Amino acid sequence: MTDDTDDAANAVNQETLSNLLKENRRFPPPQDVADHANVTAEAYAEADADREAFWAAQAERLHWEQPWTQVLDWSEPPVAKWFVGGKLNAAYNCVDRHVEAGNGDRVAIHFEGEPGDSRSLTYAELKDEVCKAANALVELGVGAGDRVAVYLPMIPEAAVAMLACARIGAVHSVCFAAFSPEALRGRIEDAGAKLLITADGYHRRGSVVNLKANADEAAAASPTIEKVLVVRRTGHDVQWEQDRDVWWHESVDRQSTDHTAEGFDSEHPLYILYTSGTTGKPKGILHTTGGYLTQASYTHHAVFDLKPETDVYWCTADVGWVTGHSYIVYGPLANGATEVMYEGTPDTPHQGRFWEIVQKYKVTLLYTAPTAIRTFMKWGSAIPAKFDLSSLRLLGSVGEPINPEAWIWYRESIGGGRTPVVDTWWQTETGAIMISPLPGVTEAKPGSAMRPLPGISANVVDKDGNIVGNGHGGLLVLDKPWPSMARGIWGDQQRFIDTYWARFADQGYYFAGDGAKKDEDGDLWLLGRVDDIMLVSGHNISTTEVESALVSYPAVAEAAVVGAKDETTGQRIVAFVILRGGNEEHEELAETLRDHVSKAIGPIAKPRQIIVVPELPKTRSGKIMRRLLRDVAEDRAIGDTTTLADSTVMDLISAKLPHAD
Numbered sequence: 001m002t003d004d005t006d007d008a009a010n011a012v013n014q015e016t017l018s019n020l021l022k023e024n025r026r027f028p029p030p031q032d033v034a035d036h037a038n039v040t041a042e043a044y045a046e047a048d049a050d051r052e053a054f055w056a057a058q059a060e061r062l063h064w065e066q067p068w069t070q071v072l073d074w075s076e077p078p079v080a081k082w083f084v085g086g087k088l089n090a091a092y093n094c095v096d097r098h099v100e101a102g103n104g105d106r107v108a109i110h111f112e113g114e115p116g117d118s119r120s121l122t123y124a125e126l127k128d129e130v131c132k133a134a135n136a137l138v139e140l141g142v143g144a145g146d147r148v149a150v151y152l153p154m155i156p157e158a159a160v161a162m163l164a165c166a167r168i169g170a171v172h173s174v175c176f177a178a179f180s181p182e183a184l185r186g187r188i189e190d191a192g193a194k195l196l197i198t199a200d201g202y203h204r205r206g207s208v209v210n211l212k213a214n215a216d217e218a219a220a221a222s223p224t225i226e227k228v229l230v231v232r233r234t235g236h237d238v239q240w241e242q243d244r245d246v247w248w249h250e251s252v253d254r255q256s257t258d259h260t261a262e263g264f265d266s267e268h269p270l271y272i273l274y275t276s277g278t279t280g281k282p283k284g285i286l287h288t289t290g291g292y293l294t295q296a297s298y299t300h301h302a303v304f305d306l307k308p309e310t311d312v313y314w315c316t317a318d319v320g321w322v323t324g325h326s327y328i329v330y331g332p333l334a335n336g337a338t339e340v341m342y343e344g345t346p347d348t349p350h351q352g353r354f355w356e357i358v359q360k361y362k363v364t365l366l367y368t369a370p371t372a373i374r375t376f377m378k379w380g381s382a383i384p385a386k387f388d389l390s391s392l393r394l395l396g397s398v399g400e401p402i403n404p405e406a407w408i409w410y411r412e413s414i415g416g417g418r419t420p421v422v423d424t425w426w427q428t429e430t431g432a433i434m435i436s437p438l439p440g441v442t443e444a445k446p447g448s449a450m451r452p453l454p455g456i457s458a459n460v461v462d463k464d465g466n467i468v469g470n471g472h473g474g475l476l477v478l479d480k481p482w483p484s485m486a487r488g489i490w491g492d493q494q495r496f497i498d499t500y501w502a503r504f505a506d507q508g509y510y511f512a513g514d515g516a517k518k519d520e521d522g523d524l525w526l527l528g529r530v531d532d533i534m535l536v537s538g539h540n541i542s543t544t545e546v547e548s549a550l551v552s553y554p555a556v557a558e559a560a561v562v563g564a565k566d567e568t569t570g571q572r573i574v575a576f577v578i579l580r581g582g583n584e585e586h587e588e589l590a591e592t593l594r595d596h597v598s599k600a601i602g603p604i605a606k607p608r609q610i611i612v613v614p615e616l617p618k619t620r621s622g623k624i625m626r627r628l629l630r631d632v633a634e635d636r637a638i639g640d641t642t643t644l645a646d647s648t649v650m651d652l653i654s655a656k657l658p659h660a661d
C-alpha cells in the first residue's frame, strides 16, 4: 500500500495535468427543484455552526425508543459512538412507523422480475412479511448479535431478510448472489454465521442460475451454519438436506404477523459487509444502528430530494453491495419511499429494459452507476428515445468517477436536458453519501462530486497531510467523524486502524484511498483509487483523466486505461476502448484517439497502445478491474477473476491482442 500511496502523493508535487479541470459547463438547479427542495443552502451554515447539533436534528427523523444522552463520543478514535445511550429498532423505523402514520397502503416495493413477472408490496404488507420472517428467525434459533449470511438475488425477500435480522438484533452479512461458493464460504467463516438465507435460483440473462447449488457447496464447508433458509424464486429442482434446509414459504408464511420490535442500543451492530479488497482477505466492514440509519435517511432525503407521497425512486444497484444496503433498503425505506426493485440485467430481453421500467412505474428519481451509463451510451440514444422518460426529475450516479461526457449524455439522453445530475462520492466504509451536489442548491459541474454534504467534512492533502490549496491535487481525507462511519473491521480492529487511520495518524484523518483535486472554486474532483494513478516519465497521470478524454471522443463509449511497466518511461499508457454503437474499428482510429488525448490533456498522456475491445472486465458493482488489464498489457498470466461479473470477458480481450495466440 505504501508504494502506491507514495506514488499518488507525488501527484501533489508537480503541475498536474488536467483535462477535467478545463471542464467549464455549468448546470444550475432548475427553478422548480430549487423552489421545493428538501434541503436549502442554509443547511451548510447550520451544520458548520454546530455539527453535532445538526446531526442531532437529523437523528430526529427516526423514532427512538429511548433518547440519547450524548450526540458523539469521540474519546476513543477511530471508533466513534453516535447517539450514545439511545435505543432504536431499524426495522421499526423502516416499516412499522409508516403504517402507524397511516401510510400502510403506500407501495414500498414494486418488484420487477427479469422474465417480466411483477408484484408490489405496500408498507402494510412489508411489515407483515418482516414480522413473519423475524418470528421464523427466532424459531430457527437466531438471536440478537448472531450473524446471518444472506445470499439472495434481487427479490423483495432480500430486503425482508435484512430487515428481519435488524428487527431481532441479528447482524446480517449480505453476500452477492453472483459470488462463488468459495467467496461465500470465506465470508460465512469470517463472520461465524449460523444461518444462511438463500434462494433456489434467479433469472439472469434469460436463464436460471442455480443459486442453491452454490449455497450447498458453501454450507457443506461451513461448520458454523446450522440451518439454510431457502426462498423459492425459480421453482427448479434443488438438492435438499433434510436436517438443515428449510423452505421460506413453509417456515415464514405460517408465522404470526405480530412481532414486537425491541429497541437496540444505538451502537448495536446492524451489519457486516465485505469489501472486495484488491489483495488479501476481504474486509468485513462493520456498521452499527443509530448513526448509520440517521445518515442513510438524511442523505437520501437531501441528495435525492425525495417526496415520499409522489416520487417513485429506483436504485439499480444490487443489495449485495453497500449502495443496495443504504439506498435500496435502509435510506429509502426509513423515508417511506416507493421504490422499484429489478431482478435482472439492463439488456434482457432487450436493451431498452431499464427505460421500459422507468416508463411502466413512472420513475422520478433514478440512481445508477457510470459503468451502466457508458454502456447505455454505447448502445445509443435511440434506445431510450423510444420510451416515455418524462417522469424523471433527478438522476444520480455512484461507484466511480463519472466522465464529463457520460454525465452530459445522462442528463441529455435520459434526463431530457431538464434533470439535475447528482454525482455522489462515498464508500462501503463511509456507509452513506459524503460528497455530492444538493439538487436544489448546487450549480453542478459535469464530472465533479462538488463538495461535502452539510455536516460532513473532507479535504485534499499532500503526502505529509498538509491541506492543499485550490487548484491542487492530492489525497482525499475525511477530517471529522460522521454518523455512518464504519466502526471497524469484523474480527480485525488492527487492520481497520492500519488501512484507514495509520497513514495520517498525526492529523487524525481518515484516509479514503482516492486521489482528488480541488478546483479554483474549491470543488472536488475525484480521480479514482490512488493505485490507479500512473507514473509516465516522471509525470503522474490519473487513469480517470485519460479515460475521460477518450470518452469525450464521439465514437468512444467506454475506456479503461492502465499503466504497464516500461523500461524507458517507467510506465506506458495502454488504453482499452469500446466503441459506441454504429462505429467500426478502422486503421486510423488509434492514431486519431491518441491525437485526441494529446490535445485534451497533453502529449505525455497519449496512450502508447489503443486496443478496441467488445467488453471490459468489471466486478458486479461495476468497477473496472484494471489489475486484470495490467496483466494483459504486461503480457502475463491473468490473475484471479472470481469477482468478475462475467468471467468470459478476459478471453474476448486476450483474443484482441497481437501477442495472444
Ligand code: WT7
Pocket: 275, 322, 323, 397, 398, 399, 400, 401, 402, 423, 424, 425, 426, 427, 428, 429, 449, 512, 513, 514, 526, 527, 528, 529, 621
Ligand atoms: C470507491 C468505494 C459508494 C458506494 C459504491 C462503491 C469510488 C464511489 C464515486 C464517485 C468517484 C467514486 C471511490 C471509492 N467511488 N463513488 N461518485 N466518484 N469515485 O463502494 O465498493 O466501497 O467503493 O468507489 O474510489 O473509494 P465501494
